[in-house]
Every structure is written in C-alpha cells, then in structure tokens.
Amino acid sequence: MSIRAFVEDGVETFEAKIDGETIQWDKGLSYAKHLQTEQLLSAQIPVSDKPDEMLFIIMHQTMELWLKLVLHEAKLVVAGIRADDLDHAGKTLDRIATIQRHMIHSWEVLATLTPHDFLTFRGFLRKASGFQSHQYRELEFLLGNKREDLLLVHNDDVAAHERLTAALGAPSLYDELLRLLARRGFPIPASHLNRDFSQPYQPCDAVEDAWLAIYSDVEAHWDLYAFAEKITALEYYFQEWRFKHMKTVARVIGQKMGTGGSAGVNYLVKALSLSFFPELWSMRTRMVAPKEGPNYADPPAGSVA
Template structure:
C-alpha cells in the first residue's frame, strides 16, 4: 500500500510536550461548565444556549473595542472588517434563539423556578455591547454593584463615547458640521437625534464619491443595528412563546420590557437620512 502524504497515519499523535486540540481550547473546562440544577431534560439546552451566547458576546465586545480604538485614531478601513465580523457573530446569536424555541412552555416550567432571580438581564457582556453601541442607562449598572470587577469596567464604558459618538467625531474631523454640544455631550446618557447631524449625513449620502469611507462606515453601522434589532425581536418572540406575559425571572415585566427594547434606535440619523434624501 502506498503511504500517501495525506494518509491519516501520518498525522501527529504525540502530544506529551505540545498542545493538542483539546488542551489548546481547554475543552475539559469548557465541557464541564454545565451544572444543571434539576433533572429536567431541557435544562442542559437552556444552559448551553446561554453559555454559547456569552462566548459570541465576548467576541463582539472584542471586535467593537478594536474597531472603536481605530476609529478614534481616524482609521476607517480596518474597522469595517471588524464590524463585519460583529455582524456575522450577531447572526449566530440570533440563530441561537431558533434552537431554544424547541423548548416548550411545559419543558421550561420543569426547571424555571430552580435558578431563582438569575436572568439574561444581568449579563454584563450584553450590557457592555449595549453601552458600546450607545444604549446608555446608568440604572443598568445596579445589577453589578456586588461585583466591583464588573461594575468598574462597565461604568467606564458608560462614561465613554459610543461607537456612534466616535463616528460623529470622524464627520467633524472631515469638515462636516457637527454641533459641539453633540461632540462633547454627557456620554452616560443615550444619544438624542439632532437635525444638524442629519444634515451632515445628508452631505455624505449626496456625495458618496467624496465621502466614500464615511458612507461605507454608515452602512456598516446600519448592518450592526439591523442585526441587533433582529436579535431583540427573536428574544421577544422566544420569551413570549415560552412564558407568555409572565414576569421575567430577573424582575422585569418580561415581554413588555422586551417590546420596549425593540423600539430603541441607536443611530437615528442613519435611518432618517433615507427619508430626507
């Protein structure tokens, strides 16, 4: 038999002094992180979906921070690739709800009471993403007051310019008229629409040849918000079909709270510019 170069027997098999696939990924730790509190069959599904979602959120935070660092330096090309990766990760997050929807209300009720007041509302990685994207609310720091290691970094993100704030600084640096009150606003508060900012974006969209990088960045920001809305909507429908209008485990109104969240607009002028063109 010919010993082909790609034959399985030629693969490396001795990992006594090097990384194997499992050791590099710390698979033993990763796969031992599921600790159901009940014997309910679907609790493992519930745990895994949320753990996997936290991993995707971790990547999104990583990419958003990197993109924002470069945007703060006036660089626009590399951030586009990073934001594209954010969009792809968001798609995976949204698809996770489809798997969770295979759990029926009866399935969920078998273990829901076991985890008490624990809720995705308390996810500090999700809150970091919201703050980075500009959905600021100081009240959202409260669930993390017991964790200084989490509360401190979250407070810093709350007080710092968002992705959209940095984008508006780019517009101003390119000579477009962005009010000083917008550029130097209180970043702990959510952004509010501004007519002068809309006019600046109209200039970009009416002369895309001149402002191509800003135009491309604007469209990428819309991709991010579009996917964020889809994630929220799928979250809403998943919760409604699982618990109806019961109060959420974390104390929110559940579906009512999620419906309000779906209405939030992160980059208002980028949506309004379509009507004004």
C-alpha cells in the same frame, strides 16, 4: 502500531501513523489546553434534575461567548475609527455582521424548548435572569444605549461594575464616529463632541444634516457612506436579534413575568424602540431621488394623457 518520540524545539514530541496519516502531538500545547475544554465542558452545572435545563444552559453560555467576541471586535472598530482607518474597521464590522446573523439563528435552538419543558425547571432558576448579563450591558453601553440605573443589578460584582462604569463614561462607537465626521470637516456641534458620555445620546438636526450630505453625494464621501452602511447593518442585525429573542420568549413563556421580575415579553418589546445611531435612520426619510428622466407619474411618451 507504534509511537515515535523525539524532541523538537525543546519539547517532547510524539508521532504515530493513524488511518494512513502521520499525526504529531507534544507535551507543550494541546487542543484541550489551548481551548480549555476541561473547564469549558465542566461549566454546565444544572440546578435541577430536569433534562431540558442543559439546553437552556448551553444556549445561554454560547450566546455569552458570541457576545464576548462581538465586544472584542466592536472595540477594534472603535480603535479603527479613532485612527481614521475605516478599511480595517469596516472589515471588522463585516465579521460582526456574520456573528450577529449566527446569533439570530441560534434562538431557533432555544425555541425547541416548549412551555412544558421550561416550566419543569423554571422555578429552580429563582431570580436569575438574562437582565443580569454584564456583557450584554457592556455592549449596549459601547454602542450607545447609556443608562446609569442599569448598573444597579451589578452592584454585587465589583469587577463587572467597574468595567461597566468605565464603559458608561466612555465615548460610544457612535460618539467616535461623530468625532470622525468633525475631523472630516462636517459641522458637528460641540455639544455632541464633548459631552457627558454617561448620559443618553440626544439626536441632533446638525448631525442628521451631516449624514444627509454624505448620502446625497456618495461619490464624494464614498468611504464614509460605505462605512455608515456597515454601521447601519450592525444596528439592523442587533434589532433582529432582539426581535428573535422577544419572539422566542413569547413562544416559551407567553406573557409571564421574567424570572428577574421584568415584564418579560413586554419589556423586550420596549427594547425594540431603542436606537444606537438615530440620525442614520431618520436621515433616510429626507432623502429624495435626483431629478433625472420623466416623473414616475408622467404618461409614457406618445400616449394620450
């Protein structure tokens, strides 16, 4: 068994025959350097000696990594909307949906943590809580759930607080989408185009009318209709993720308070009522079927009524 050394592109390179394959590596960029595996795999630092804490840590760390990717992709969607590039933004939304489905199923791993397992180390967590996730908060702000008081728990983290403050005051993905509708000629009120974006969004009849017009003539507005369905899917999966989170917490701790002092399951239940894109949902109730063919309640032709 031998290694051949040579220089390629100014970098010392090595080659060896391993299991019938010619394998090369160099002193430039390695797998471990690229992925920072040493730092990544050394980031699991339990605060107890209980074996099940490792599952808890890795589960939440991986969720934070997926949140980072969803944030990255969602910002690309916003940029695409601003540029009227719905094709690329829609492709990115498809990727986000796939990530979200993975995130939803990942709760099943944490659900293997029984109440007894969790209680062995819960006391060591003190007041550490998922409520303090600044990435989750930034994603909520980006999607439109704006509440200034949610910044309070991040006061001690200057960088996170600055980033969240900027996200709070910036137009949300939905705000940008309404601006796109206005550019396409839909009568979106000025109050919804130029507002204090740090304040919660208030649903509007005119916005609902615009979406109803799009969904009532999909051939004339196909790109907006198809894109709106991808946006709807984003919230659909986000709510499914929230629901799975709530049920996992209920399975593990029942109705206990959260470690950060929240109402636990009951707090998570309240979050299920939040909507990022309200008129896209309310409009569906107003949609009616076109008058084609017989009424569904009419008796079949030739029958006696």
